[in-house]
Amino acid sequence: MPESKPSVRLTFHGAAQTVTGSKFLLEAGPHRVLFDCGLFQGRKELRLRNWEDPKFDPSLLSSIVLTHAHIDHTGYLPLVVRRGYRGPIYCTHATAELLELLLPDSAHLQEEEARYANKHQTSKHHPAKPLYSAADVKQTLLQLKRIERDRETEIHPKIHVLPRCAGHILGANSLTVDVFGKRITFSGDIGRYNVPILPDPCGVDLGDVLLCESTYGNRLHAAADIQSELAQIIRTAADKGGPIIIPAFAIGRTQNLLYYLAQLERTGEIPVLPVYVDSPMAVDATKIYRDFKHDYDTESSKLLNEGETPLLTANTTFCRKVEESKRLNFMKGARIVISASGMITGGRILHHMKNWLDDETTTVLFVGYQAEGTRGRIIQSGSREVKIFGSRIPIRAQIETVSGLSAHGDQSELLRWLKSSSGSPSIAKIVHGEPEASHEFAATLRSQLGWKASPAEYLETIEF
Numbered sequence: 001m002p003e004s005k006p007s008v009r010l011t012f013h014g015a016a017q018t019v020t021g022s023k024f025l026l027e028a029g030p031h032r033v034l035f036d037c038g039l040f041q042g043r044k045e046l047r048l049r050n051w052e053d054p055k056f057d058p059s060l061l062s063s064i065v066l067t068h069a070h071i072d073h074t075g076y077l078p079l080v081v082r083r084g085y086r087g088p089i090y091c092t093h094a095t096a097e098l099l100e101l102l103l104p105d106s107a108h109l110q111e112e113e114a115r116y117a118n119k120h121q122t123s124k125h126h127p128a129k130p131l132y133s134a135a136d137v138k139q140t141l142l143q144l145k146r147i148e149r150d151r152e153t154e155i156h157p158k159i160h161v162l163p164r165c166a167g168h169i170l171g172a173n174s175l176t177v178d179v180f181g182k183r184i185t186f187s188g189d190i191g192r193y194n195v196p197i198l199p200d201p202c203g204v205d206l207g208d209v210l211l212c213e214s215t216y217g218n219r220l221h222a223a224a225d226i227q228s229e230l231a232q233i234i235r236t237a238a239d240k241g242g243p244i245i246i247p248a249f250a251i252g253r254t255q256n257l258l259y260y261l262a263q264l265e266r267t268g269e270i271p272v273l274p275v276y277v278d279s280p281m282a283v284d285a286t287k288i289y290r291d292f293k294h295d296y297d298t299e300s301s302k303l304l305n306e307g308e309t310p311l312l313t314a315n316t317t318f319c320r321k322v323e324e325s326k327r328l329n330f331m332k333g334a335r336i337v338i339s340a341s342g343m344i345t346g347g348r349i350l351h352h353m354k355n356w357l358d359d360e361t362t363t364v365l366f367v368g369y370q371a372e373g374t375r376g377r378i379i380q381s382g383s384r385e386v387k388i389f390g391s392r393i394p395i396r397a398q399i400e401t402v403s404g405l406s407a408h409g410d411q412s413e414l415l416r417w418l419k420s421s422s423g424s425p426s427i428a429k430i431v432h433g434e435p436e437a438s439h440e441f442a443a444t445l446r447s448q449l450g451w452k453a454s455p456a457e458y459l460e461t462i463e464f
């Protein structure tokens with residue numbers, strides 16, 4: 001008698017018509033496997049979901065598998081552990097290293113928030129408690145189980161996972177999962193093509209079901225020559241003799257910038273300037289990027305073989321300590337300061353802005369998306385002043401933006417990844433996108449590829 005195949009159930013516990021909270025629960029036979037375990041971020045009604053009881057029992061999970069380290073894919077892990085999960089959390093080596101940075105930072109932010117709420121009585125809970133603590137994170141990190149990219153790992157009998165490079169951030173993968181003879185592909189977050197350091201997203205063998213992200217599912221990135229735009233801005237700024245301040249995400253963006261700056265110095269398109277990486281997380285993340293050389297693309301590997309250091313300019317200083325950061329304020333002459341947070345919502349960048357925004361020789365260079373309501377957006381959109389630490393700071397600095405440095409592929413790049421993959425899924429569920437992006441991307445897959453594609457709904461279950 002042929003062996004009967006159990007049906008497979010997949011439930012969307014997050015990233016359904018939103019870009020955060022990625023959590024997909026796969027149930028097959030006796031196993032319950034959670035793919036990604038992300039925190040909801042952004043709008044209040046989404047963030048409140050982090051505080052609700054989970055809609056699955058964490059203590060009954062068999063295993064957890066991660067696509068990459070970003071908090072919207074991993075930031076809920078300590079909560080699942082706090083609620084009794086003691087099994088393995090599978091991820092690649094680079095993802096594990098990045099989680100050692102990101103999860104303690106996330107716990108710290110939660111604890112700070114609770115402390116602030118208690119001090120200022122801003123919470124209806126007395127006392128306000130953090131979502132999770134440093135101790136929960138410590139236990140979570142002990143459960144990480146490192147697996148290899150491009151190699152199939154049996155996580156349970158008849159459940160195999162194959163991670164392939166997604167080109168999004170260091171260690172980021174899409175996952176092909178074979179479960180009791182059926183195949184599911186989780187895209188993870190798909191990166192851009194032809195960007196520095198990391199290889200392009202790698203096509204996969206699609207099977208029965210596809211979960212595809214759609215962050216930029218309805219948009220195209222501006223076609224820009226990033227290197228020459230950067231070069232032009234930096235040359236002009238250097239002539240003014242003041243600081244060039246670049247707010248940048250600590251993981252991914254900072255390293256791409258360092259790569260571009262080093263490249264422009266080598267080709268003589270910009271003068272050699274002192275470059276300061278002023279954010280402890282960016283300093284640590286850059287070290288991890290420099291350690292994982294076997295994850296580089298061919299161009300970066302070639303540079304290494306030629307004795308170059310692709311992530312170091314001729315004069316890079318890493319500022320970990322607060323005193324080192326403070327010292328930057330008393331320096332003179334043209335210099336580049338890369339600092340976080342990327343949208344000027346917190347961190348050391350606030351001090352640099354407070355000190356230098358009202359100086360005409362300063363250049364502020366934006367290299368990432370600035371969300372509505374952030375200080376970054378206010379400064380970028382040409383406002384004459386901005387509030388920092390309670391003071392109104394006049395803006396006299398030159399404000400510049402280089403676009404196209406996104407870590408996410410746009411609609412054409414998502415399609416390119418799907419077309420470079422083989423097979424056509426019988427079900428395509430569109431995840432990790434705002435409603436408009438998800439709907440438009442699903443419609444694009446229906447019309448261009450003829451696939452049965454639809455946006456996932458929160459807590460929807462499909463069975464196949």
Ligand SMILES: [Zn+2]
Nearest residue numbers: 068070168189
């Ligand atoms: Zn991501």
